[in-house]
Amino acid sequence: xxxxxQPNSMESNEEEPVHLPCNHSTISGTDYIHWYRQLPSQGPxxxxxxxxxxxxxxxxxxxxxxxRKSSTLILHRAxxxxxxxxYCILREANRDDKIIFGKGTRLHILP
Amino acid sequence: xxxxxxxxxxxxxxxxxxxxxxxxxxxxHEYMYWYRQDxxxxxxxxxxxxxxxxxxxxxxxxxxxxxxxKKQNFLLxxxxxxxxxxxxxxxxxxxxxxxxxxxxxxxxxxLTVL
Numbered sequence: 001x002x003x004x005x006q007p008n009s010m011e012s013n014e015e016e017p018v019h020l021p022c023n024h025s026t027i028s029g030t031d032y033i034h035w036y037r038q039l040p041s042q043g044p045x046x047x048x049x050x051x052x053x054x055x056x057x058x059x060x061x062x063x064x065x066x067x068r069k070s071s072t073l074i075l076h077r078a079x080x081x082x083x084x085x086x087y088c089i090l091r092e093a094n095r096d097d098k099i100i101f102g103k104g105t106r107l108h109i110l111p
Numbered sequence: 112x113x114x115x116x117x118x119x120x121x122x123x124x125x126x127x128x129x130x131x132x133x134x135x136x137x138x139x140h141e142y143m144y145w146y147r148q149d150x151x152x153x154x155x156x157x158x159x160x161x162x163x164x165x166x167x168x169x170x171x172x173x174x175x176x177x178x179x180x181k182k183q184n185f186l187l188x189x190x191x192x193x194x195x196x197x198x199x200x201x202x203x204x205x206x207x208x209x210x211x212x213x214x215x216x217x218x219x220x221x222l223t224v225l
C-alpha cells in the first residue's frame with residue numbers, strides 16, 4: 001500500500017495561515033491525494049483532493065509538489081473551529097473502494 | 112437533508128450480548144461503509160456495500176456482520192460482543208466508488224463492551 005507520513009501534531013495561531021505537510025514518496029502516477037479532517041467527537045469530513053495540479057476550494061488549498069512525492073494542505077486563515085485531526089490519504093488505482101486512514105496530524109489553534 | 116445518520120449514539124453492552132447499529136443516508140448513494148476508530152488511531156474499514164443486497168469484507172471484519180436490505184440503510188451487527196469491540200463506529204456513504212469520490216460520514220456510535 002502506498003503510505004503517507006504526517007507530523008503527529010502542529011500548533012498555529014488563530015487568524016494565521018497553516019501549512020500541513022504530507023509525504024507520500026511511493027505515490028504512483030494515478031493515485032489521488034485526498035485530505036479529510038475530523039473535528040472533536042465528530043466523524044471525518046472531506047476537505048479537498050487533487051492529482052497533479054494545485055487545487056483550491058472554500059475550505060482550503062492543496063499544493064502538490066512537482067514530483068508528487070509530497071503535498072501541503074493550506075488553511076489560509078485558521079480559526080479555533082479548524083482545530084482537528086487532519087488526514088492525508090492516497091486513493092490508489094485498483095483500491096477504489098477503500099480509504100486507508102493513518103493517524104493524521106492533530107492541529108492545535110492558539111487563540 | 113440529514114446526510115448520514117447513525118443510531119444509537121451511545122451504547123453499553125455486556126460481554127456476549129448482541130446488538131445492531133443502524134446507518135441511514137438520504138443522498139441516494141450506492142456505496143456505504145462501516146469503520147471503527149480506536150483511541151489515538153485512524154479509522155479501519157470493517158465492511159462495505161456497493162449496492163442494495165451486496166456486502167463485502169473490509170480490513171477488520173471478524174466478529175461483525177452486515178446487511179443492506181434497502182439502499183438507504185446499512186446495518187452492522189455484533190452477535191456476541193467482546194471487550195475488544197469497544198470502539199467508536201462510523202458509517203459513511205459515497206455516490207461513486209473511485210479515486211475521486213468523497214465519502215460522507217455519520218456522527219458516530221460510541222460502544223463500550225464490559
